[in-house]
Amino acid sequence: MGTDVDFVVAGAGGGLAGAIRAAELGARVLVIETNSHFRSGNNTSMSTAMIPGAGTRWQRELGLEDTPKTFVDDMLRKTHGTVDLPLAEALAGVSASLVTWLADSIGLPIELTTDFAYPGHSVLRCHTIPHRTGSALLKGLLDRASQLPNLDIMVPARVVDIAGSPAARIVVIEHPDGSLEEISTSAILLATNGFGGNAELVKLHIPEMADAHYHGSAESRGDALTIGSRLGADSGFLNAYQGHAALSYPQATL
Numbered sequence: 115m116g117t118d119v120d121f122v123v124a125g126a127g128g129g130l131a132g133a134i135r136a137a138e139l140g141a142r143v144l145v146i147e148t149n150s151h152f153r154s155g156n157n158t159s160m161s162t163a164m165i166p167g168a169g170t171r172w173q174r175e176l177g178l179e180d181t182p183k184t185f186v187d188d189m190l191r192k193t194h195g196t197v198d199l200p201l202a203e204a205l206a207g208v209s210a211s212l213v214t215w216l217a218d219s220i221g222l223p224i225e226l227t228t229d230f231a232y233p234g235h236s237v238l239r240c241h242t243i244p245h246r247t248g249s250a251l252l253k254g255l256l257d258r259a260s261q262l263p264n265l266d267i268m269v270p271a272r273v274v275d276i277a278g279s280p281a282a283r284i285v286v287i288e289h290p291d292g293s294l295e296e297i298s299t300s301a302i303l304l305a306t307n308g309f310g311g312n313a314e315l316v317k318l319h320i321p322e323m324a325d326a327h328y329h330g331s332a333e334s335r336g337d338a339l340t341i342g343s344r345l346g347a348d349s350g351f352l353n354a355y356q357g358h359a360a361l362s363y364p365q366a367t368l
Contacts, residue, residue: 117298119144122285124273124337127158129305130255131212137265138219144297145265146287148272149333153256154249156331157307161248164227164240167213168206172226172241180237182206192234198350213241222254271295276302276341309336310355319352326357327366 119142123133126147137143149155167173168185185206189197217224227240243250259265271287274294278284283302287295309315311334317324339349360368 117282117300119297119299121301121303122146122273122283122297122299123303123305124285125156125305125307126152126256126267126269127156127252127305127307129303130252130259131216132303132305133265134220134255134258134262135215137259137262141264143262143265144299145259145267146271146273146285147267147269149331150270152269152333153252155333156252157248157334159249159252160330161251162246163242163248163251164232164246165209165213165216165242166232166235166239167209167241168239169210170213170226170239170241172213172224173237173239176226176228176238178237178239180239182209184236185209185239188234188236196351209239216241216254220254220258222251273304273306273337273341276345304338304341306337307331307334309339310334312336315339320355323355323357327361329361329366329368 121133121136121141121143123129123143123145126145130145133143133145153159166185168180168182170180173180182203183206186197186199186202189202189206213224216222222243224241224243226238227242228238231238232240243254259267268287271289273285274288275286276283277286278298281300283299285297285299285302287297289295307330309319310328310330311332313324315336316328339352343349362368
């Protein structure tokens with residue numbers, strides 16, 4: 115007995131990259147997004163669209179030498195050796211291919227950032243697009259997704275649980291009216307960002323930030339952490355965060 119789809123992605127932000135690539139390779143893909151205004155209201159759309167890539171053609175054009183190993187060494191140095199090495203090596207190893215794919219398959223006008231050195235990087239390797247807006251990056255991904263007949267986006271809806279066996283997972287989806295729907299799949303990607311929008315989780319994992327104002331997506335509620343923990347997944351470094359003094363006080367506006 116087959117599954118309803120081959121691949122489910124929870125979150126229509128950066129997770130769209132995985133969804134699109136899977137669809138390009140022939141998988142039947144369903145993306146589930148809880149925010150009706152995700153095109154301008156998720157954290158990917160709010161970002162500056164900075165994507166590191168080690169050993170890209172943009173670096174070579176400027177005579178810059180870089181390798182995945184150099185990237186990993188930078189991570190080790192910045193984290194004082196506490197980085198998850200297999201994960202770091204995997205991310206660094208695919209980084210150049212990801213940037214190249216964004217340019218050649220998605221059609222984004224990728225360029226290497228040369229006007230500032232991102233902290234912790236020993237070589238210029240942050241790639242972006244003109245105007246450096248995450249909304250433009252997200253639009254490029256959505257435009258490509260719309261070209262793929264085997265990729266659908268369900269919005270608004272929220273993944274609230276995962277059941278079944280590893281070979282045939284059941285994704286439980288909650289609709290705005292409270293009704294539940296179950297979809298079977300072979301693989302799931304939980305790409306729902308962090309837990310900055312969940313005050314209780316912030317207080318639990320980052321108590322010194324409990325009273326800080328969170329200006330990101332309200333949908334970053336820790337869904338992936340909650341569901342993953344329920345399935346027995348491991349977690350770590352949950353006390354890490356980036357703080358930006360970009361809001362006026364006390365209005366909390368940009």
